Amino acid sequence: xxxxxxxxxxxxxxxxxxxxxxxxxxxxxxxxxxxxxxxxxxxxxxxxxxxxxxxxxxxxxxxxxxxxxxxxxxxxxxxxxxxxxxxxxxxxxxxxxxxxxxxxxxxxxxxxxxxxxxxxxxxxxxxxxxxxxxxxxxxxxxxxxxxxxxxxxxxxxxxxxxxxxxxxxxxxxxxxxxxxxxxxxxxxxxxxxxxxxxxxxxxxxxxxxxxxxxxxxxxxxxxxxxxxxxxxxxxxxxxxxxxxxxxxxxxxxxxxxxxxxxxxxxxxxxxxxxxxxxxxxxxxxxxxxxxxxxxxxxxxxxxxxxxxxxxxxxxxxxxxxxxxxxxxxxxxxxxxxxxxxxxxxxxxxxxxxxxxxx
Amino acid sequence: xxxxxxxxxxxxxxxxxxxxxxxxxxxxxxxxxxxxxxxxxxxxxxxxxxxxxxxxxxxxxxxxxxxxxxxxxxxxxxxxxxxxxxxxxxxxxxxxxxxxxxxxxxxxxxxxxxxxxxxxxxxxxxxxxxxxxxxxxxxxxxxxxxxxxxxxxxxxxxxxxxxxxxxxxxxxxxxxxxxxxxxxxxx
Numbered sequence: 001x002x003x004x005x006x007x008x009x010x011x012x013x014x015x016x017x018x019x020x021x022x023x024x025x026x027x028x029x030x031x032x033x034x035x036x037x038x039x040x041x042x043x044x045x046x047x048x049x050x051x052x053x054x055x056x057x058x059x060x061x062x063x064x065x066x067x068x069x070x071x072x073x074x075x076x077x078x079x080x081x082x083x084x085x086x087x088x089x090x091x092x093x094x095x096x097x098x099x100x101x102x103x104x105x106x107x108x109x110x111x112x113x114x115x116x117x118x119x120x121x122x123x124x125x126x127x128x129x130x131x132x133x134x135x136x137x138x139x140x141x142x143x144x145x146x147x148x149x150x151x152x153x154x155x156x157x158x159x160x161x162x163x164x165x166x167x168x169x170x171x172x173x174x175x176x177x178x179x180x181x182x183x184x185x186x187x188x189x190x191x192x193x194x195x196x197x198x199x200x201x202x203x204x205x206x207x208x209x210x211x212x213x214x215x216x217x218x219x220x221x222x223x224x225x226x227x228x229x230x231x232x233x234x235x236x237x238x239x240x241x242x243x244x245x246x247x248x249x250x251x252x253x254x255x256x257x258x259x260x261x262x263x264x265x266x267x268x269x270x271x272x273x274x275x276x277x278x279x280x281x282x283x284x285x286x287x288x289x290x291x292x293x294x295x296x297x298x299x300x301x302x303x304x305x306x307x308x309x310x311x312x313x314x315x316x317x318x319x320x321x322x323x324x325x326x327x328x329x330x331x332x333x334x335x336x337x338x339x340x341x342x343x344x345x346x347x348x349x350x351x352x353x354x355x356x357x358x
Numbered sequence: 359x360x361x362x363x364x365x366x367x368x369x370x371x372x373x374x375x376x377x378x379x380x381x382x383x384x385x386x387x388x389x390x391x392x393x394x395x396x397x398x399x400x401x402x403x404x405x406x407x408x409x410x411x412x413x414x415x416x417x418x419x420x421x422x423x424x425x426x427x428x429x430x431x432x433x434x435x436x437x438x439x440x441x442x443x444x445x446x447x448x449x450x451x452x453x454x455x456x457x458x459x460x461x462x463x464x465x466x467x468x469x470x471x472x473x474x475x476x477x478x479x480x481x482x483x484x485x486x487x488x489x490x491x492x493x494x495x496x497x498x499x500x501x502x503x504x505x506x507x508x509x510x511x512x513x514x515x516x517x518x519x520x521x522x523x524x525x526x527x528x529x530x531x532x533x534x535x536x537x538x539x540x541x542x543x544x545x
Contacts, residue, residue, distance in 0.1 A: 264417060267401055271394065271399065271401070274390075275390055275393060275394055279390075
């Protein structure tokens with residue numbers, strides 16, 4: 001039995017090898033191609049089995065789908081105008097058209113950098129950039145040479161063998177050394193200015209929130225003003241206050257954020273507190289938290305009032321609202337009387353409770 | 359001594375108080391007798407993440423020792439681990455054992471095993487207090503009513519009856535054998 005099966009398998013495999021694989025693909029709807037991005041979009045709905053849960057059948061279906069679509073894309077690519085890359089022996093290369101889909105940016109666009117010192121000065125003075133020619137006529141060599149760089153006009157400065165001593169200079173001074181030193185200084189100065197411009201650009205980016213924009217809230221401005229006051233050498237100790245600025249209240253804990261009980265404080269009170277804690281833990285029923293109960297009550301009342309107001313508004317409409325303004329006030333006052341008595345009882349405790357929570 | 363530094367000796371904050379008293383409370387409700395003693399004022403102090411039970415007299419003396427030089431004071435009840443969980447230590451046994459509400463008695467054969475730091479198996483379980491909940495803190499006793507250490511009940515009393523002999527019924531937490539084993543590290 002096993003031997004027969006093996007033969008069958010081998011025969012089938014041999015047949016498979018010889019049969020040519022088809023390049024024909026049948027699709028209901030045509031695919032959309034964006035050859036510039038090597039993209040093929042298949043608008044056909046996928047076979048139902050491919051959508052249902054994982055399994056070998058789903059895998060094979062998806063694989064077949066992928067193969068078919070890849071076949072179609074490859075067929076299209078082969079239709080493009082092709083050429084040989086490096087002459088006759090090079091690989092066959094297809095010229096792709098411009099991509100149709102514009103892919104979005106991966107990262108946000110760069111921020112415009114602040115102008116450098118020179119740019120600021122130039123803008124102020126109205127100096128505009130004059131385009132220079134890249135080649136200069138070299139009289140010595142009688143040809144156009146580049147302005148700077150390899151084979152520049154005016155000869156290689158490193159091979160200058162003569163440096164004249166100018167009229168008023170010290171005859172013992174080494175002029176070539178002076179030239180070299182001057183060049184080094186120029187390079188260093190340029191580098192320094194470049195770094196300074198860079199630092200300025202970074203600095204302004206970091207300190208942006210501290211400049212008034214016109215869209216800042218009162219709290220933000222207050223915070224910024226506080227930061228600005230403290231940013232002095234004495235950390236704001238001798239900084240005069242603005243006319244209407246309130247005095248800074250001294251912080252309760254003197255800069256410390258966590259405070260602990262005293263080591264040898266009132267031990268009797270501590271004992272009392274611990275016993276209270278233990279009693280609370282050992283008792284079975286949950287303790288009533290006054291603060292939470294009061295806040296919950298107030299929230300419910302506010303929600304009721306808001307719901308009632310919203311319903312009234314929806315019913316009456318614009319004109320009705322204006323007409324109903326006065327009677328509405330009266331009824332609101334009357335309605336509140338009943339709640340006010342209830343509230344007043346709880347307000348002192350509730351107010352205190354709320355403050356504690358905040 | 360009130361400033362916040364990693365080695366400060368300070369009173370427990372409410373949350374710390376709660377967590378370590380809760381743990382002790384899992385031992386029993388009579389813990390208030392530790393706090394409310396007729397023969398003096400005792401309190402808990404936190405020093406270098408360890409909780410010490412000190413008398414007022416001793417505390418006043420310890421207050422004059424520099425913070426960095428102070429190793430321990432009074433009796434160490436346990437420590438707060440890195441993740442702020444409270445772990446009872448064996449040095450609290452003499453104080454907490456009399457007030458234990460949930461007790462577990464261990465057979466003579468597996469006493470030794472517990473004292474070496476192993477958990478208590480069903481086969482070594484002698485008696486267990488009725489109504490012990492699962493994960494309840496318990497005090498482990500020998501059959502002669504000598505307290506051996508602390509543990510946590512792995513199974514409630516009902517489950518203990520049904521489970522097979524090789525199952526763990528009490529997780530080991532601290533035992534008196536640590537006095538010998540961890541002699542150097544006990545405070």
